[in-house]
Amino acid sequence: MAKFVIDHLDAVRIRTAEDIRPAAQALAAIAAENDMLAAPAHDIADKRTPVDADGNVLAKDIFGWADRDDVWWRNPRIALESPITSALRFENEPFWVNAEGFHLRAPNAYLDAIDISNFESRARTRAAIVVPVHMAFGKIGAVSFNPIDPTRTDLSEDFEKNGDLFAVYSRTFIESYTRVMGAIQALPPGSRLSKREVECLRWAAIGKTDLEISMIMSRSRATVRFHIHNASTKLNAVNRSQTVFKAAQLGYISLN
Known part of the structure; x- marks a missing residue:
């Protein structure tokens, strides 16, 4: 199992812009092996979605999401409307969620207080395993894993089996993607406050x-x-x- 994880980590790690597409393909394959579609977001405050070195949208080209007007990666208001996005601001460990609420290994009162009414229309999914990725400068990314079979809404077994592994892959992919694509640094090199x-x-x-x-x-x-x-x-x-x-x-x- 350890070698399996290491091999996959190397596959999803991005070192140059040219690595983005094959790394995305590796993450998509990990999701597919578990009957899931991965949905990556490098920054929930950014309307843009991850792209490859040529600017092609990974959600459409690699991760298998349909190119429709109502799809999640075309909705600029999802950061404000989705209860999943709200949860990312208050939790840094993986969780799974459906219309019945958020399911975690440890309770989080902040998530209990989030409104999950009209969950499917607001979250653009019926259920998902979600990996928050909290990074430097307060940036928050995430990868959600959504069942290919849309009728599946109980992901408790999937979460117990794969939640931690999904977390390792997702954090490696999002953190390395952000590092490579962050051409403009938030803090100039060498600056230090007096x-x-x-x-x-x-x-x-x-x-x-x-x-x-x-x-x-x-x-x-x-x-x-x-x-x-x-x-x-x-x-x-x-x-x-x-x-x-x-x-x-x-x-x-x-x-x-």
Whole structure:
């Protein structure tokens, strides 16, 4: 079993853009061996779906999803409408889901509170095994495994048998895809926040104004603005809120 997993991992790992298509084919084959169709998403906040080096949509070309107007990869609102997408924001372990709710190995009260009414129309599936993939900079991807037979809605046995293996393959595929395709880095190489920049952002994170921060730190308001502006530039952020958010993602400050 260990060799089986290692061989499959090497097949789904992407090192260059040219590896994307064969890696997708390997992941699709793993799903097909278990009577499933895989549905990959590299970033639930991105309307785009994974593509190969030439820009061909993998969902259509490799993973076997029909090219229809109502298919999941053509629906830009699925990130807002689907209960599966909502669950990805609150869970990092594999789970399976159907119209009766979310099924996990350990309870998660956040998922219990998600509205699953009209599940099939909103999720574009009747049941799925889902692997969340949480990555650097707060990016969330996922791969869902959907039964080829649409009448199957109880995936409990499939989940017990394959949930952990699906997780290993999916994370390897999505994380390596994101790394290769992420030509524009969220954080410029070599940038690092200074002690003063971090201190200013910590106060800004709890709602303090520039004037209040200047009084707390015994610095001028201009100095505070200077430090926050420098932090914004280093983190490639467009405003104060995004600067604070990115600093928290990178572990410079806490939002708790």
